[in-house]
Structures are given as structure tokens and as C-alpha cells.
Amino acid sequence: MANAGRPAYINSDTRLEGEKRVVPGFLKNILKRDVELTKRFVSFLLNFVQIRSFKTHCKFLEWSCHGIVWLAGLIAFTYMFDNKDLYQMQVNLFMALIIDIFVVAIIKAIARRRRPSVNDDPFCIGPDVYSFPSGHASRASLLLGFFTCLFPFSYFVWPPLFAWWFSICISRLLLYRHHILDVVGGVFIGFFEAFIMAIIWIGPDTARSLIKWISDEKNIGNDAEII
Template sequence: MPSPKAKNPARPGGSPVLGGSNGRFDFMSKPNLLQRQGSDPVTARLRASESPTRRRGSSSSTGSGPPEEDGIRLNPSLVRVALSSLLAVDLWLSKRLGLCCSEDSPWGSVRPLMKLLEVSGHGIPWLAGAAYCLYKSDSAAGQEVLLNLLLGLFLDLILVGIVKTVVRRRRPAHNRMDMFATFSVDRYSFPSGHATRAAMCGRFLLAHLVLAAPLRVLVFLWVGLVGLSRVLLGRHNVTDVLFGFWMGYWQYNLVEMLWLSPNVLQRLLGD
């Protein structure tokens, strides 16, 4: 008759272990079992690393990764906030200063004068005038100055076209596209080509022409009025004109670096 002890159910939390008396399974509690397994340090470390608590901690840490990254991405930087604020102020101020954008505007009566200033800063009159004066000039010094002025005008067209194509900023919404002799790149606003040309030509005239004091004041006044007319007509935003003045100022330095000497001029003219 079998012993009653063999029919006893396993205690909760127990584990079967071989080697009991008479080849039977004996049950041992978890603390005692872990004490036996703890005698092997490698096995103990492996089991500790695979514990449910550690796995839950690792999964929770990995799961919290994307929200933190999203939080960082959604947090705007200080530079981005500053640029957005500057853009908002620029658009607001440009719209307020567009006083001649149409005949019905507050300063619509002076729109023809602003358009005359627009033509005075256009590239075609400057290129045609410099080429004609170069053709009619008899002195080598005058030809040298006019040839380098043509070089500066062509550089201005190329550089402004490149920047406009890269930036692709649209013209203000209140602008009327009734400009004189426009090209495909002129649908973009940044920077103002009239402002770059006025700044470069103004520096060029002041540096290479002997002008009386009243004429020098007129040159400064013309440069400022050309830039102002671009905003009053609604052609450009304020930052387009300011950057155009800065760009034209440094374009003159580039012309001085690439200055064509009289020897180069003679070779070009075939003398």
C-alpha cells in the first residue's frame, strides 16, 4: 500500500527536484532552490539579468524614448522663434509702407514718381548707358572706368539672379506686377535687384568720378530713394531692400578685386 505522503499535492511556489528518497520527486520552496542555484555565480547573474522586473524596466525605458524625442522636436529653438518674429514684423511693416501700391492707395498720386525712380534703377538703362558711353569715349582712363562699370553691372545681374533662384521668396501680396521690363526671375522678391544695383553704382560713381559736393549728396539721395520706392510701390519687403543694399555694397568690393587693367582693356579692344 503506497504511502500517503506520496499523494500530497505540490505546495504553492514549490519546484520539483530529483534525488529524493526512493527516486521520488521532492518539492522545495523557492528560497531554498535559489540558494542552491546561487552557488554558481554565473548562473545567478544570468538569472538576475533576465528577471521580470529588469525586463519591465528596460521595456519601459525604451518605450519612453520616442515621446522624449517628439518633445524635443516640438520644442522650437530660440533662433527659429526670433526668425519667425522678424518675418512677421517684416511683412506687417512692408504692408503698412506700401502706400503707392495702387492708384487708390493713400499716396497713389505720387506713384508715377516712384515708377520713374524704378526705371532709373533698372538694369537695362544702366547697361545701355554704360555701353554707349564706352563706345563714345576717347580717353583710355574713361574707357577703363566704363568697362569695369559694365563688369559690375553684369556681376550684379548674375549674383542677384542666383540668390533669387535659391531663396525663391514671393513678392508681397499687395504688389501689382506692372514693372518695367521684367524677366522670369523677377517674380521672386529677395533680394531687391534695384537696391543692389543702386548701392553698387552709387559706390562706384563716388569712387571713380570727380563730383562736387552737391552731386555727391544727390548720389546718396538717389540710392536711398530707389530703395524706398521699392517698398512704397509694394514691390519688395523691407528686408529685401536692406539685404539688397548690403549685397550691393560688397559687390563693389568684388568689382575692385576683379578690376580690368588698361592692358586687359587693350587686348579686349584689339589695339
């Protein structure tokens, strides 16, 4: 009765066997323990009223870290606010988001681990059928590293930023989107991507040139009106 109304977990290992994939014994044991630990951890959290009420906000958190939302929002922000001081941030953030999308997609295609439950929400774009790693966890970790180390915000913004990152990771479990290892893997991948961005960081001059090249057609149109 305690689990009534909660989505049932589906063992990922069973699905892998159904697809005739050869899974090493040690890995199969790790995945099985991960499924059990995730189920127990989520059940334990849902015993608390505060956590159950927090679960109602998980859908908003899911959208707040959605790749499409961040890419579309960044493009709109770049065109709406033509500020040379922000060019470097805008270009590097766009590149970081693209890298994250490709890295997560490639790893998911290789791992092909199934999600713990079926998503039957008609208003949800995604998630895809694969679980490892968590794209939301990797993106949230990447953004945390980006806005605290690469292009740091004021220290006053750090506490809510860390709280958002932590809430994103927990929400992936409460929504039955991922297992614990999926989220942990996503966190490590996101921080590693932030490290890579620190190495390939685009300088201000190159960023201004890229923005100017992208918006060249717009500038030509403005010049024609002046003439």
C-alpha cells in the same frame, strides 16, 4: 477706408507653404514680422502728401536703375564716346553690372521669396516673381560705391547721387515691389559687390586691351577704307 485703392499685401510665408517648402520656424517669424512692418511703414509714409506725390515718380526711378537700361546705355556710351581715359571705368562698370545681375539672380533662385503684391503694370518689364534681394537696391548701392570710391565723381555730384540711391530704396517699398528686408539685403549685397570690385579692379592697360580687342573689327574696317 484708409487703405482703399492700395494693393493688398500677400503674405510670403503662405505662398511658401503652398509650394511645400520647409521654412524654419524662426525664419517664418522673421518674414511675418517683416511683412507687417513693411505694411505699417508704407501706410505711415503714404499719410504724407509729399510722399504720395513722390510715388508718382517712382516708375521713373524704377527705370533709372533698371539693369537692361544700364547695360544698354553703357554699351552705347562706350561705342559713341571713344575716350581712352574712360576705358577703365567702362570695362569695370560693365563687369560690376554683370556680377550684380548674376549674384541677385542666384540668391533669388535660392531664397524664392514672393513679392508683396502682384505686378499688373502692362508697361513694366519685370519684375520677376521673387523678392529677396531687391535688385534695384543692390544695383543702386553698387553704383553709389562705384562712383564715390572706385571711380569717384566730383564731390558736387555726391549729394544728388546719394539722394538718387535713397529714393530708389524707398521707391521699391512705395511701389509694393519689396519688403524692408529685401531692400536692406539688396543694399548690403550692392556694397559688398563694390568691395569685391575694389579687389578685382581691372587696370588701365588691361582695360584698353579689352576695348581694343572688342572694337578690332571696327578698326579693321576703318583701315580698309583708308587703304
